[in-house]
Amino acid sequence: MNLPIAKIPFLNKRIKFPVTPHIPGGLATADDLRKLADLAEQYGGTLKIAGNSIILLGLSVADGEKALAALGAKPESFITQSVRGIAICPGKPHCPMAQQDSSSLGLALDHEFFDQTVPGKIRIGISGCPNCCAEVFVKDIGLFATAKGYTLVVGGNAGRHAQVARIAAENLPEAAVAPLIRSILTYFRQHGKSKERLGQCIERLDWEHFVKQTLPAEYR
Numbered sequence: 001m002n003l004p005i006a007k008i009p010f011l012n013k014r015i016k017f018p019v020t021p022h023i024p025g026g027l028a029t030a031d032d033l034r035k036l037a038d039l040a041e042q043y044g045g046t047l048k049i050a051g052n053s054i055i056l057l058g059l060s061v062a063d064g065e066k067a068l069a070a071l072g073a074k075p076e077s078f079i080t081q082s083v084r085g086i087a088i089c090p091g092k093p094h095c096p097m098a099q100q101d102s103s104s105l106g107l108a109l110d111h112e113f114f115d116q117t118v119p120g121k122i123r124i125g126i127s128g129c130p131n132c133c134a135e136v137f138v139k140d141i142g143l144f145a146t147a148k149g150y151t152l153v154v155g156g157n158a159g160r161h162a163q164v165a166r167i168a169a170e171n172l173p174e175a176a177v178a179p180l181i182r183s184i185l186t187y188f189r190q191h192g193k194s195k196e197r198l199g200q201c202i203e204r205l206d207w208e209h210f211v212k213q214t215l216p217a218e219y220r
Contacts, residue, residue: 019045019056019064021073024110025088025103026052032071039067052085077115080195083185086110087125089133098128100145105174112178118185119192119201123158126150137165140198141181149173152180152219154210155199163199168211169219176219183214 023032036054040047043063048055053076056067068075077084088106092098106126113124125134127144130151136142138158142165143150149171156165172180184198187210192201202210211220 016058016060017064018048019059019067020053020076021056021068021071022076022085022114023053023073024114025086025107027088027103027107028054035071039070043067052087074115080121081118083113083116083118083122083124085114087123087134087136087139089127089129091128095128097131098145099147100128100150100174102126102128102134102143102145105143105177109178109181113181113185116185118188119194120188120196120198122185122188122198124181138162139165141184143172143177146171150177152177154184155202157197157199159197161197161200165199166207169215172219180215180219187214 021036033054036047036056039045040056043056043059045056045058048057056064059067086106086109088103088110089095090098091103091106092101094103109124109126122141123139124141125136125139125143127134127136130144130146132142132144134142135158136144136156137153138156140154140156142153142156144153151167152169152172153165154168155163157163169180188198188201191205192198
């Protein structure tokens, strides 16, 4: 999608707005943070840490475009009908609880799926152990790791109509994760209504219909 900020419908009329560079997995280098601090000083902005992002508050549209160019970063997706940045727990090698390399997998998923167009907002989270620090049960698509592989949960939502995701598959090898997400997004594009969340789409069409259309028989 990658619209220029000035063309994003609900931002283009604002005098000031939040600049949110996309930081895959929330993993930033010290140099990245120095650049953000320097840009905040340069343009008179305020830094706000939120989830996997660091937001520059109080910039004009023109200065926001300049700040993103200086960072060499895409903006976080502001469009409702898109895949948001993947939420990733610290994972290996940083967390002793991690049972799979959720960080590497999460970054690969972010690289492939971030900002793809879908009927309604899609949030994806991945955790390296069953503690689910990435809050996967309130994501549209969530994954958490065990010693045997990944558990896939689907249909969560942390918004105004909150709901808990349902387990769709267990003991998935890492290589199976991206193909399954592709299948789920294809299903959503085929059957989802505009601005509908994935869980709402599944409830409308029936869980068994979703499973048969998206999951290979060996994972059901």
